[in-house]
Amino acid sequence: MTVSVQTDAVGRDALRPHAEHTFAAELAALAAADDRPRPARWKLSPWAVSTYLLGGTLPDGTLVTPKYVGPRRLVEVAVATLATDRALLLLGVPGTAKTWVSEHLAAAVSGDSTLLVQGTAGTPEEAVRYGWNYARLLAHGPSREALVPSPVMRAMAEGMTVRVEELTRIPADVQDALITILSEKTLPVPELAEEVQAVRGFNLVATANDRDRGVNELSSALRRRFNTVVLPLPATPEAEVDIVSRRVAQIGHSLDLPPAPDGMAEIRRVVTVFRELRDGVTTDGRTRLKSPSGTLSTAEAISVVTGGLALAAHFGDGVLRPGDVAAGILGAVVRDPTADRLVWQEYVETVVREREGWKDFYRACREAAE
Incomplete structure (x- = not known):
């Protein structure tokens, strides 16, 4: 060789x-x-x-x-x-x-x-x-x-x-x-x-x-x-979305992944999920949440979205959709197969299921967990 x-x-x-x-x-x-x-x-x-x-x-x-x-x-x-x-x-x-x-x-x-x-x-x-x-x-x-x-x-x-x-x-x-x-x-x-x-x-x-x-x-x-x-975690969701979108674009370019149209919606969704589970409370402050054992860092959000882009480019129609990021989020959240899985299931059923405009994401999360 x-x-x-x-x-x-x-x-x-x-x-x-x-x-x-x-x-x-x-x-x-x-x-x-x-x-x-x-x-x-x-x-x-x-x-x-x-x-x-x-x-x-x-x-x-x-x-x-x-x-x-x-x-x-x-x-x-x-x-x-x-x-x-x-x-x-x-x-x-x-x-x-x-x-x-x-x-x-x-x-x-x-x-x-x-x-x-x-x-x-x-x-x-x-x-x-x-x-x-x-x-x-x-x-x-x-x-x-x-x-x-x-x-x-x-x-x-x-x-x-x-x-x-x-x-x-x-x-x-x-x-x-x-x-x-x-x-x-x-x-x-x-x-x-x-x-x-x-x-x-x-x-x-x-x-x-x-x-x-x-x-x-x-x-x-x-x-x-x-x-x-x-060095702190990003102070606001907007700052974190900006970081994730910039790095995903750079990594995607180096990997020759085509830019996904309308991908910002899924990037915001991934960032929202990570921040809520990381902070232990929903964005509106109304619901307290259990946090998983992992860090759910910005770097992990970048990895999830990049993986989703690869799925969309090679196995989909090139459009980044909920199903492309759901499995990556599951893998990032569930590090402990017992405790973290319960945290994720509770979040999906009490937050994702009830959130307006998240029905497709809810179905993708259920399918990824099966």
Whole structure:
């Protein structure tokens, strides 16, 4: 079997191109229009980075699409943090766009979002510090040629922004390897009697999940090295519908899914269902509801609608209908086959069944549950 490696610099054929490739035109337009001071090795000024994330219209008429829909001040604080010597921790429940924001911050600040440490229970210390090419190590002993730098080490040496995803999933002893890096801005390499010193422009963006605090709690020493920005769930249904519709359009385009006419009605329905079950109360505030065990995040709503679009495109008439999203909603809500199924059945029979204009959706939910 032959494995081909993608070498196209702009990743045209990638299933999910990096942010700096997808939005290269916007980043170039911002750089051309940006006449404000830029911190060392930043591709854009803090103002331009914020504009890139929040959207706006440039003096030449270029439209910069919003990458994050939320409080402007949160984005400004996050960007300002990266311009200081403090690292940034994006905290929030699942689906609040932490990873999305961290990727776009790195793309706008450094022009490269690929310096990434993915946190898991099995993340080794080498992923944060450095490793070794063992063939060279055994043949010639410790040397610069045998050393394999981590993304963190590369970012320090090149003055770049490095990302650490799911920080609280990383074992505590591996987390602590970041303390010296973030406080002293150095990474000792005792095997070579050397150290790597961070050059200007280096900083770190980490993400952590509110629901996973008990997995590997951050030590107070490490937490002090971060400025924490909490990303909230969308404040209003309209904001969440806007986020879902934008991301679904982007994902659908990358997957060559045809745009579904009148799809906004089903997007609003999915968002309404998720928000009501998440909040434990109907939109009008009249009926209290039981909430399922899952988070029912905006990211999951995007997944449900994208799956519905694929069903409509490949097995329907191209129009997004209740039956295309009902099964996806059921899968998102019912994580616990016993307790969550009862929550969903009660919601369907007491809310969906009685809601005006939702008869087709009610029938689709009943069919999906059979």
